[in-house]
Amino acid sequence: MPLTKPNQQLRRDLKDAAFALEEAALDIFSKAQGCKEAEFLVAMEKVSKMHEQADRLKAYADEVKAERIVRTKV
Template sequence: MGLTKPNQELRRELKSLGLGLEQAASEVLNLTRGCQGEEVIAALKLITKLYENADRLATLADEVKAGQISRTAELRR
């Protein structure tokens, strides 16, 4: 059975947010090219957190697809 429209929208939103986090992590990585020492360590910690959050959003999107998480029409923005 396919996803309901609210669940399709939720899945798309989660995937979009995850992609945005991955792009932000990539941009932060590019900004660290000229940095050294503690600046790089701080940036790498931030990048790691961004990728962890992106992975979590991807997992939630998969759970929506599997029907484990759903959105009702009343909860949509």
């Protein structure tokens, strides 16, 4: 059964948010490469957390596609 419009939008929003987080993580990584080691390590910790959150959002998007998460009308 195809996804409803609200669920399609929810999935799209989750994937877009994950992509934005991944792009921001890449920007932080690029800027941190010129930093001293201690600052670089702090930045890499933030990048790692951003990637974890992006992965979680993509997993939620997959659950929406599988209809385990649905947006209902209120």
